[in-house]
Amino acid sequence: MSTDNVVDTKRRRFLVNSTSVVAAVGAGFVAVPFLSSWMPSERAKNAGAPVEVDISKLEEGRLLVVEWQSKPVWILKRSAKTLADLPKFEDQLRDPHSENADQQPPYAQNDNRSIKPEISVLVGICTHLGCSPTYRPEIGPADLGDDWLGGYFCPCHSSRFDLAGRVFLGVPAPTNLVVPPHSYMNDNVIQVGVDGESA
DSSP states (O other), rough: OOOOOOOOOOHHHHHHHHHHHHHHHHHHHHHHHHHTTTTTOHHHHHHHEEEEOOOHHHHHOOEEEETTEEEEEEEEEEOOHHHHHHHGGGGGGGSOOOOOOOSSOOGGTTTTSSSTTTTEEEEOOOOOTTOOOOOEOOOTTTOTTOOOEEEEEEEOOOOOEEEEEBBTSSSOSSOOOOOOOOOOOOOOTTTTOOOOOOO
């Protein structure tokens, strides 16, 4: 028997095993970036993270705007007069008692649409086509009429909302402004993006 035809099984086994190891390592180098691309980026994680807002210096009638999930969130400190005026609009509103449960958490399904009556927390996006309404606190401006007692006006298609974010009848917006999930960490700090029922 010729020595040229003798198969070196040890060498063959070594080459097969070496090739398998190199292939497995190469597959790992390809798979790790592929699988990690499925995981959300830090920016994406932060976009949905809760936002802490200090309201200790928020004055009556002032609107504070923060960003949560790439949306503007309005935090308004309402006066006693503003709260007293809210019931005056009920016959002019599409959903005065916030019966559409999709528009606010259960703890904000009340006359003020808030946890604390004086603090309103709303997503500042019109429920019609996604424009951002403007805060119009003035009483009886010429362009909105003598009966306007303050609220939000969408310049895109003239939808109107009161200072609880409730939509008026006869405008394009179909529903009230959304109340985002929120809670009070203490009397001066709101956490937007976390559900809670009490201060």
